[in-house]
Amino acid sequence: MALVTEERGQASSLSSLLALPFHWFMAALNAPMSFVQRRFGIGGMGVVFLAPNMLIFGVFVLIPVAINVAYSLTGGTAIFMDGRHFVGLDQYRSLLNCENYAIPSTCQEDAFWQSVHNTAFFVVVQVTVLVLAALGTALVLNREMRSRGFWRSVFFFPVLLSPVVVGLIWKWILQRDGLLNAILLDFGFERTLWLAERHWAMFWAIFVSVWAHLGFYTLILLAGLQAIPRDLYEAAMMDGTGRLRTFWRITLPLLWPNLLVVVILALIRAVQIFDEAFVLTGGGPGTSTMFITQYIYETGFAHVLRNLGLASAASILMGIVLVALTALQLAVSNRRAKKEGA
Amino acid sequence: MKGFKTLACGALALALSASTAFAATEVRIMWYSDGNEGEVLQDIVKRFEAQNSDIKVVIDNVAFGIIKDQLPVQLEAGRGPDIVRVVELKSQAKHWLDLRPHLKDAATFEKNFSNTLDWMRDDGSNALPGFMTQLTITGPLVNTTLFEQANVPVPGDKATWDEWADAARKVAKSQQIPIALAFDRSGHRFMGPAISMGAKVIGPDGKPAVIDDGFKAMAQRIADWHKDGTMPKEIWGGVAGTTYKGANDEFVNGQVAVYFSGSWQVAQFSQKIGDKFDWSAGSEPCGPAACTGMPGGAGLVAVKYTQHPKEVARVMEYLASEPVVREFSERTLFLPAHQGVAAKGVDFKSNDPNVKKSLDVFLKATQTASPLALKMQSYKWSGAIFAAVISRLGQVVAGEAKLDDAYARIDDDIKQKVAEASR
Structure with a gap:
C-alpha cells in the first residue's frame, strides 16, 4: 500500500513538473489578458478571441473576393x-x-x-450517381461481414489520392494504348478512343469523379447509419x-x-470540378x-494575353451559385437543428 | 587588457572592410531546363567566375511554370531576377534592359543575333535586351525504319503536304500502325504549314488578318486528315481551348510514321528511342507559297530592374560570345541563334547518328524559313492568333463546329483579344 502511494506521489510530481511550462505560459498571458478584459469588458472578449481568425479570413478570403470584384x-x-x-x-x-x-454557339x-x-x-448526373452509390456502399459496409475493415479501407483509399494522381491513373487506363483497351483487344473487342469520343469522355469524367470521392x-x-x-x-x-419497408420507414x-x-457538399464540390477532370480529359x-x-x-491564365477581367466576372458568377448552395446547406442545417431542439 | 581589446576591434574592422572590398557582385539568372542545358550553363558560368572574380553568378533553376506564371507578376511589380531565360519575349519586352550602353562591343552582339533581336524588343526599338539561347523550328520527324520496311521513299526537298500525307498513309497501312501523321496541337505548329499554303496572317494595316485562302487550304486539310483517319483524333480533338498536346509517346513507341513537331524533340527522342528504330527530321513540306517551318525558341534577356546593369552586361556578353554559344549548342543539341556559329556549322556532341542528321536538317530549315514565319515571332498579336486558331480548329476536329463557323469565331476571338489588349 505504501509502495502504491509512493508511486502515485512520484507520478504526481512528474506531471506537475511537465505542467510547469504550461503554468508559466498561462501566467505570462494573465497580465495582457487582464488588461484586454479591463479595456473591452467581459462582453467584448468574444470579439477579441474571434479577431485572429477573422483577420486570417479577411486577408485570405474577403480581400481576394473584393479584389476579384x-x-x-x-x-x-x-x-x-x-x-x-x-x-x-x-x-x-x-x-x-x-x-x-x-444553344452556346449563339x-x-x-x-x-x-x-x-x-x-x-x-452536377446533376455526378451528384445523383455519387449519392446513390455512397448510400448503397454505406448500407453494404454497415452489415456484419467478413473483413469489414478491409472493405471500408478499399472504398476510402481513393479519397487519399491527389486529384492529379487520380486523373493520371485513369488517363493511363483509358488512353489509346491503355490498360482498358489492352484488355478489350485481348477479348476480341475493338479499340475505343475513350477520351476522344464526346459522350465517352463525359462518362469517364463522371465515373472517375465518383470513384475518387x-x-x-x-x-x-x-456514421449516420451507425x-x-x-x-x-x-x-x-x-x-x-420486410427489408425494403424497413429501409423506407426507418x-x-x-x-x-x-x-x-452529403447532397449539398457533393453539389458544391461538383460545381467546382476542375483538377481531376482537367488532367483526365483536358476539357476535350x-x-x-x-x-x-x-x-x-483558360481565360485568366492560360493565354498569353490574359483576360483577367472576363475570368474574374465568370468567377463572380460562379461564386454566386456557390453562395446559393452554401445558403441552402445552412438553411437545411438550421432547420435540422431547430427540429432536434424541438 | 584594454590594449588587447583595441587590437581585436581593429583586426575585426580590418577583416570586415577587406571582405566588403572583395565582395563579388551577385548576378542572378532565373533559368528553366528542358534537358541538360542547366548543367552546361553551370559549367560555363564557373569558367566565367574564374575569369571575373568580382562577379558571382547565381543560377536559380526553376520549373517552366514559374517563368510562365510567376515571373510576369514579379516584372509588373518592378522586381525579378537580373537575367532570365524566357519564351514569352515580345509580350514582356517593356521589362527588358537595353544592354547597348553597357556592352563592350554592342555592334558585334547586334550583328551576331540580328535575325532574332526583334523577337524580344518593342516594334521600332533598336534595344539589345539579350539573345536567343536556342532556335527551334517546326518540321516533320520521320520513323525511317517504318518507311524502309514499307518500301516507301521518304518525301524529298520539294515534296508537298499532300505528298507527305500520302506517304505517311502508305506506311501506316503497310506497317499496320495506328497513326499515319501526327501533329502537335498548337497554333504555332499550324501556322508554318498555313504560311506554306499562302496564308498572309497580317493585314496591310498591321492588324491580324488571319482567314484567307492559304489559311483555309491548310485548315481544310487538317479537318480532312482527321476525318479520313490520317491524323489521330485524340491529339487535336482530345483536349479543349489552348491546351497543348503532342504525340511524343506515340512516336517513341513506333506508332507514328510522320510526326510534325520540331527541333526541340531531338535530344529526348535520342534518349528515349535509343537504337529501337531509326528516325530523322525531314525536309519542310511545301505548299504553293513556301516550304517553311515556324521558328521559335527561348531567349536569355536582362531585366531592367537589375541593380547591376554593368555586371549583367558582362555576363551576357560572355554567354553570347561565339565559343560559348558553340559549346552550349554542341552539348545541349540546341540550334544556335548566333549567325556566325550557325553559318560555320555545329559539331553536335552525340553518338546517335539520328541526332546529327536531324539537327543538320533543322539547322538548314532555320536558314530557309519564310520571312513571314520569321516575322511572326516578332509580331505582337501572334499569341492571340495561335490561341484562337488552335481552340477553334480543335472544336472542328472534335465535331463541335464546322469550318466556316470556326473561321468566323477565329476572327472574333482575335478581334476581342486585340481590343482587350488595346484598352
Whole structure:
C-alpha cells in the first residue's frame, strides 16, 4: 500500500513538473489578458478571441473576393490595377450576351456557356450517381461481414489520392494504348478512343469523379447509419417488417439529415470540378468536358494575353451559385437543428 | 587588457572592410531546363567566375511554370531576377534592359543575333535586351525504319503536304500502325504549314488578318486528315481551348510514321528511342507559297530592374560570345541563334547518328524559313492568333463546329483579344 502511494506521489510530481511550462505560459498571458478584459469588458472578449481568425479570413478570403470584384469591373491585359481601365459591367455583359442560352454557339462567349452546360450536366448526373452509390456502399459496409475493415479501407483509399494522381491513373487506363483497351483487344473487342469520343469522355469524367470521392461520402453516411438505434430494427424484425419497408420507414428517414449534408457538399464540390477532370480529359474532346473552372483558368491564365477581367466576372458568377448552395446547406442545417431542439 | 581589446576591434574592422572590398557582385539568372542545358550553363558560368572574380553568378533553376506564371507578376511589380531565360519575349519586352550602353562591343552582339533581336524588343526599338539561347523550328520527324520496311521513299526537298500525307498513309497501312501523321496541337505548329499554303496572317494595316485562302487550304486539310483517319483524333480533338498536346509517346513507341513537331524533340527522342528504330527530321513540306517551318525558341534577356546593369552586361556578353554559344549548342543539341556559329556549322556532341542528321536538317530549315514565319515571332498579336486558331480548329476536329463557323469565331476571338489588349 505504501509502495502504491509512493508511486502515485512520484507520478504526481512528474506531471506537475511537465505542467510547469504550461503554468508559466498561462501566467505570462494573465497580465495582457487582464488588461484586454479591463479595456473591452467581459462582453467584448468574444470579439477579441474571434479577431485572429477573422483577420486570417479577411486577408485570405474577403480581400481576394473584393479584389476579384474590382478586376471584374476592369479591362485590359495588365496584371496590376493601376494598369487596368474601368469598364463597368462590360465583362458581365459579354458573358451574358446570348441569343439563346440553351444553344452556346449563339452566345458571344460561347465557351463560357458551353462550360456552364457541361457543368450543369455533370452536377446533376455526378451528384445523383455519387449519392446513390455512397448510400448503397454505406448500407453494404454497415452489415456484419467478413473483413469489414478491409472493405471500408478499399472504398476510402481513393479519397487519399491527389486529384492529379487520380486523373493520371485513369488517363493511363483509358488512353489509346491503355490498360482498358489492352484488355478489350485481348477479348476480341475493338479499340475505343475513350477520351476522344464526346459522350465517352463525359462518362469517364463522371465515373472517375465518383470513384475518387465515393469513400468520403460513404463515410459520412456510414456514421449516420451507425447512429440509428439497433432496437428500432429489432422491433421491426419482431413485427415481421420486410427489408425494403424497413429501409423506407426507418433507415431513410433517420439517415435523411446526413443525406442532405452529403447532397449539398457533393453539389458544391461538383460545381467546382476542375483538377481531376482537367488532367483526365483536358476539357476535350473539343469543349465537351470543359467545366466553368477550366474556362476561368483558360481565360485568366492560360493565354498569353490574359483576360483577367472576363475570368474574374465568370468567377463572380460562379461564386454566386456557390453562395446559393452554401445558403441552402445552412438553411437545411438550421432547420435540422431547430427540429432536434424541438 | 584594454590594449588587447583595441587590437581585436581593429583586426575585426580590418577583416570586415577587406571582405566588403572583395565582395563579388551577385548576378542572378532565373533559368528553366528542358534537358541538360542547366548543367552546361553551370559549367560555363564557373569558367566565367574564374575569369571575373568580382562577379558571382547565381543560377536559380526553376520549373517552366514559374517563368510562365510567376515571373510576369514579379516584372509588373518592378522586381525579378537580373537575367532570365524566357519564351514569352515580345509580350514582356517593356521589362527588358537595353544592354547597348553597357556592352563592350554592342555592334558585334547586334550583328551576331540580328535575325532574332526583334523577337524580344518593342516594334521600332533598336534595344539589345539579350539573345536567343536556342532556335527551334517546326518540321516533320520521320520513323525511317517504318518507311524502309514499307518500301516507301521518304518525301524529298520539294515534296508537298499532300505528298507527305500520302506517304505517311502508305506506311501506316503497310506497317499496320495506328497513326499515319501526327501533329502537335498548337497554333504555332499550324501556322508554318498555313504560311506554306499562302496564308498572309497580317493585314496591310498591321492588324491580324488571319482567314484567307492559304489559311483555309491548310485548315481544310487538317479537318480532312482527321476525318479520313490520317491524323489521330485524340491529339487535336482530345483536349479543349489552348491546351497543348503532342504525340511524343506515340512516336517513341513506333506508332507514328510522320510526326510534325520540331527541333526541340531531338535530344529526348535520342534518349528515349535509343537504337529501337531509326528516325530523322525531314525536309519542310511545301505548299504553293513556301516550304517553311515556324521558328521559335527561348531567349536569355536582362531585366531592367537589375541593380547591376554593368555586371549583367558582362555576363551576357560572355554567354553570347561565339565559343560559348558553340559549346552550349554542341552539348545541349540546341540550334544556335548566333549567325556566325550557325553559318560555320555545329559539331553536335552525340553518338546517335539520328541526332546529327536531324539537327543538320533543322539547322538548314532555320536558314530557309519564310520571312513571314520569321516575322511572326516578332509580331505582337501572334499569341492571340495561335490561341484562337488552335481552340477553334480543335472544336472542328472534335465535331463541335464546322469550318466556316470556326473561321468566323477565329476572327472574333482575335478581334476581342486585340481590343482587350488595346484598352
